Amino acid sequence: MQATKAVTLNELDKTKHHKVLCYPRCTHKELEKRLTELEKLGIQALQFTGEKSVFGVPVLGKGCVGIVVIAYTKTGKAALKIRRIDADRKEMFHEAQMLKKANTINIGPKLLETSENFLLMQLIEGKHFPEWLKTLENQETKTRLHLVLKNVLEQCYRLDKAGIDHGELNKAPKHIIIDDNDVPYLIDFETTSINRRISNVTSICQYFFLGNKIANTVKDKLGKINEKELINALRSYKQKTTKENFENIIKKILL
Ligand SMILES: Nc1ncnc2c1ncn2[C@@H]1O[C@H](COP(=O)(O)OP(=O)(O)OP(=O)(O)O)[C@@H](O)[C@H]1O
Ligand SMILES: [Mg+2]
The missing domain is CATH 3.30.200 (Phosphorylase Kinase; domain 1)
Structure with missing residues (x-):
């Protein structure tokens, strides 16, 4: 730039x-x-x-x-x-x-x-998630991607627990910036609500692992994910938003 x-x-x-x-x-x-x-x-x-x-x-x-x-x-x-x-x-x-x-x-x-x-x-200097993903091309790819995905999911879990629904995480290409130290930031809280059903973790999982475009690239870089098991884990989490059910989602993704 x-x-x-x-x-x-x-x-x-x-x-x-x-x-x-x-x-x-x-x-x-x-x-x-x-x-x-x-x-x-x-x-x-x-x-x-x-x-x-x-x-x-x-x-x-x-x-x-x-x-x-x-x-x-x-x-x-x-x-x-x-x-x-x-x-x-x-x-x-x-x-x-x-x-x-x-x-x-x-x-x-x-x-x-x-x-x-x-x-x-605060100014976040970095790249949107899809552009950052394109820069991952060597052997450390998997570890770096793991860390970023886990960090984003944990942020989403904290939002869920705090009752804050970001509102636009299912179409997240523009709503996550990864800075130059691989720290991910969620941005744009314009459609956020504290009075709505909370769906940060489920929305971001949809975007990262179950949608079409980006999910395919993520899965290519991560290795195989059992989608059926992930969907079941998300279902349990939706019914009971507990730490245990959240950890279970992480286990399905970060093998
Ligand atoms: N804190 C920030 N630091 C650096 N860049 C930012 C920051 N906040 C926003 N941007 C850049 O500006 C873009 C637009 O910001 P934002 O998504 O908040 O606007 P918007 O009008 O609500 O967009 P949309 O119509 O997509 O919801 C972001 O995708 C990002 O590239
Ligand atoms: Mg916006």
Whole structure:
């Protein structure tokens, strides 16, 4: 990823970068409002780099709710999620509250600040799970993959026990980032709920081992998994979310 110069808030409205702040329609009034909001959050500059792009400006990520860029505060680098003008959410407070809850059990990027249109959090430098998986090509593959899968599953178990349902782990390609030390992070707590039936472990197992695309690659790299036994173990866990039933799932996967 090519590093680019950081742009200060003062410079922002003089360049095309300001379009990222109020995507996809930028009005002067909204831009002014958002610049003031950023200032209040202690943000000094933004950096435009990454594999996605918004009106030709590179960014870290782009989803239906937000655009994510690097931000600088006096304490250093962070990730800034910018609410899209056309997002189906009116503000970022729900996501911030859910991320904060997940943080209490050491899950997700650390929440730093929130406002109506922004969420400032720890920057996770790494790769989405499918891209990380592609980098595993030598003999240590199996051990590294074991450790990452076990770590993600344990995070999901902790979320289950805490009554926090992430909500998007069955389609997880964009929701797990593996950092350069092989530490996995669950991200995007925007559809998370504490009032819903909990299904983090079952959803992630569906994604990792029982779905189509990624599951086949995971199984190729891991070796054989008895799907029938795994499904039975998941069924027991669903009925009784106990440590013992969770360990039983792990045993079916990590042979
Ligand atoms: N803390 C972070 N550190 C680094 N990159 C991040 C961070 N948070 C998000 N990203 C990047 O930005 C992308 C979009 O973020 P996120 O999934 O939160 O947005 P979204 O609008 O809710 O997306 P979606 O429509 O897929 O739900 C992520 O896939 C990831 O690449
Ligand atoms: Mg989202």
